Amino acid sequence: MHWKPLTSFAIALGLSQYCVSAAHAQSPTPPRGTPRQHLTVHDIRFTLGGDACKQPSSVWVVINDIDIQYEAKKDGVVWKADTLAQTFDAASAHASLRIDGRRTDCRPSVPNWDERIATFKFPQCPPKLVTTIEISTVPGMDVSYVRDFRRQPESVPCPERVAFSSAQPYPVTSLQFPEETLVLLLDRAKPAALGLRIHDLLNLYHGSANSNFPFITPDGIAYAVAVQRAKSMASTPNVSSNAIDLHLRQLHDAKFEKLELKVY
């Protein structure tokens, strides 16, 4: 008489058990008595999706933004790498890949407690079409840039910060617009959130790949940053004349004349 509810219950129970066991199979739990918080490893396994990565000539792994690259080799459907003596905590690490020079976003590690390895999933391979931007200023200054990927639901932040002198054109290579952001800090002391968003600047002044950008004056920079503020720059959106005039005064005091960008 009541077989339908019972069957539904049994199916639901079975499904839930299947899901739980599948989850356990994907992420094995640590053995009893093992502290769950940390898993020190040097072995890495990851999967790589996307059509642009079918036959990459070189794949390297960067762990926790530390600028050491470990070569990865394909083994069936997974990729393997070994950080050798440089161990890390698989419970809290993140990694990004360098695929034929192109960079992926950062993905969190999923520790495999049974095999004592760190596993990662990279669902999207970076596109093959990339951009290089050469940055210089007159006069040359001590500046820096911060590049990062726009946040995906499963990615973690891993900005790359580089300080350089802008007296000579400095290349920032393998940029993947619009997935990636590039922020220039003419004043290194400022946080990245208040820098000049080069990726937006290209759109604002109709720049494109393979175009030689006209130089950008202090007024042009002040306006570009004002546009950023109007869209929100680590604050509520605003159109503040005071902020524009302060910015111009700072550029004037720094004797800043122009910013030159070359886009390849």
Add this chain to the structure above:
Amino acid sequence: MRSRSSFPSLIVLLLAAFTAAAQQRPIFDPDDFIHPKEHAGPVFLSRLVLGGAGNFIDDYRPLHQAAGFVLLANSIYWSRFQFDYKHSEVRSEDPVDLKVCGCNPPIYFPTPPPHDATPAAPPPGSRDTAQLAVYLPMPVPTGDPIMLRYRLTVSRQAIDPDVTSFATGAKTQQLHGREQSFGLDGDTYFHFRGHDVYGSFAYARTTQSGTIDDRTQNELAYTIRPPGKAMGPVLFRTTLTVGAITGRGAAGINLVNPYFEAYWREHTTRASLHIIWSPQAMRSGAEGWATHQQVAIFVDRALLVKIFRKAG
């Protein structure tokens, strides 16, 4: 892809344009937000604003005529604090003559609106405003902290109209009234369904005394502030304010105020041009909903920008 994203942006832009003026600050008071990390030491800025407005509205009280205005704003930014002193002069195109009959009790003309109607704006004049603000960072899990500003505003305006005799036209007395306003406003931020939602809450209490129609109004309003948009050299932004104002015989939400602003910075003169359309739909017990179309055009320019070097 582009057209899909631009349509909602346009809607948001329009909505926002309908919102921005729900504060006691006048329409000609330009934005003066500066993120504390944008300056290492103290900064002093002095700014002059000149312009005019059609259908001028003073703190949600329509003047029913155009007005010209001058504003001198002086701001000090120090660490996470901001202090402002602002002096404004507003002049209307057709000042109202206050007349009184020789009767007892005296009756004034024009007669003030009834107490369940929207109050009349005070006669245009001089106003002094002092503001103290603090900037506080709000951590967000998805990125850099959002800097929110919380500000206290106190303003005072003398109301000293001459009163003439209705019968003879001779000056019979001069009133010595004043209007005082006290306000608090604070920025808000929250994340909703993958979108950043920026806005601000504002509370203000405005009290008149020594006038022929002493009234008090309390305002509580929320303004949503969508991101602005650049079209060539012009910046566009919109806001939408919804609020409740007491003292006009209508309880509950009785204010809906979209606000649209076009902003153009002229690089040679370093002056900024603002064109603002701010229709205010307000409800009172006597009149119901009524919309007042306020349009303002003004120019602002910095008179002095002084950066004080951080000691050490």
